[in-house]
Structures are given as C-alpha cells and as structure tokens.
Amino acid sequence: MLMSVDTDVIRALGDPLRLRIVSLLARETLCTTHLMAETGARQTNLSNHLRVLREAGLVETEPCGRFTYYRLRPEALEALAGGFADLAAAARAGDRPRRAC
Amino acid sequence: MLMSVDTDVIRALGDPLRLRIVSLLARETLCTTHLMAETGARQTNLSNHLRVLREAGLVETEPCGRFTYYRLRPEALEALAGGFADLAAAARAGDRPRRAC
DNA sequence: TGACAGTATCAGTCCATGCTGATGTCAGTC
C-alpha cells in the first residue's frame, strides 16, 4: 500500500540537527561526546534529539562503559526510501486520470 | 554529498494529512473539492497544506477554469528517496569505524 | 450584472516541539 510510510519517522528526520546527526552516523558509530564536538549542540539538546531518533527506530544504542554509542539502522532509512520511491513510481506510471469536478 | 536532503521537503511530508494528500495525488490528479471529499478536511485547512506542499516543490498546480488541479511532482519524491537510500548505503558499506572516546 | 461555487488569504487560538538550566543516575577513578 502507498501509505506504508510512517510520519513519525519522517518527522524525526525533519529537524536539521537530527538530519545532521543521521548523516554523521551514516559514516561512523559515535557517542554523544563526539556528536557534541561535531555539531556544537549542548548535551541536553543532543540527548533529546537522540531519544527522538531512537524512538523512531532510526538509531540504536550500544552502551559501552560510561559511554553510549549510537549506530544508524539502515533498514529504517531503506524502508522510507522504498516508500517514497513507490509513491513516485505510482505518480509516473499511471496515465494520470483526471477526475471530473 | 550525504546532506543533500532538504529538511523543508521532509517536514512537508511529516504531517499525516499532507502525506495522505501526497498518496492520493500519486494515483490521480485532483482538485481541492476531491481532496475535501477524500480526506474530510475543511477547505481552508486543505488550502494551507497544499500551499506547504507547493512551496516545498512536492506538488504543482494547474488552474482549470474555476478549479485548481494539483499534480504530484515525482522528481521531488525521487530525490528524497535517493538521498535516504544513499545514507542507508553509506551506513551499510563502511566497516563501521568506531572513534575512541 | 448579480448570484454562486471554488479557492486563497488573514487573524486568532491552541497545542506540539525545540532549547535550556537544573538535577538525577550510573560507571570509572583516585
């Protein structure tokens, strides 16, 4: 079905800082300290954003002693990309019927 | 580059009603009256959401007499899908280096 | 030209969300 995309995941990616975090995690597995250095954001702020990303299923945590490493879950992004690609394909495929008013 | 995705487009898709509109427009070119019937939303509300989608480049309008037909722009969705697919691929590809704390 | 239908815009309200400082918790170190 076309509506398989979850708006929670989309909303999680709709924030500039969160998108920045996701693109950083696409390259490396990082912990909050690294993300603070890379983004310049406060620890509290990052923690909030990381919770949103975690609850949306976009990242997963890996505790390592005092540190918490964050890893990107490619499946979530792939599902989203697939959903959007399906919508685009449906929009291209049909002979674009136009319902009369 | 990985950060090629625009958060404005993502935010535009992050609303349930707007995502519904997009999925409806993926099948048919519709005007506001049809969308009111399909979604049950008020005209004012729909007009606002359609403006957001138009400003994000996700839909385009086609005036037709008194009516305004809305058509989905597949390119925008394809670009988004491609950006997310690239991020997912980058997350899968690397040997996942872990920066020391 | 007047009436009406389709659509856009505006101002106002309400709620969700992003940011912050303060504080709590847990693990490692002295």
Add this chain to the structure above:
DNA sequence: GACTGACATCAGCATGGACTGATACTGTCA
C-alpha cells in the same frame, strides 16, 4: 567512599505550526 565524567530526565519558556471562522478574489452561469 568521594569525586568526576557521560548521559538521561524534568520543568519552564519560547517558537512554530495545525486548525478554524471570516473574508476576499476569481471564474461560471443565469
């Protein structure tokens, strides 16, 4: 056990956005 650093949680504040009623604009038809 006291201390420090990494991280999470909480309450408060400010902003943005979703929704609404009222209104304006435009095209069609009688």
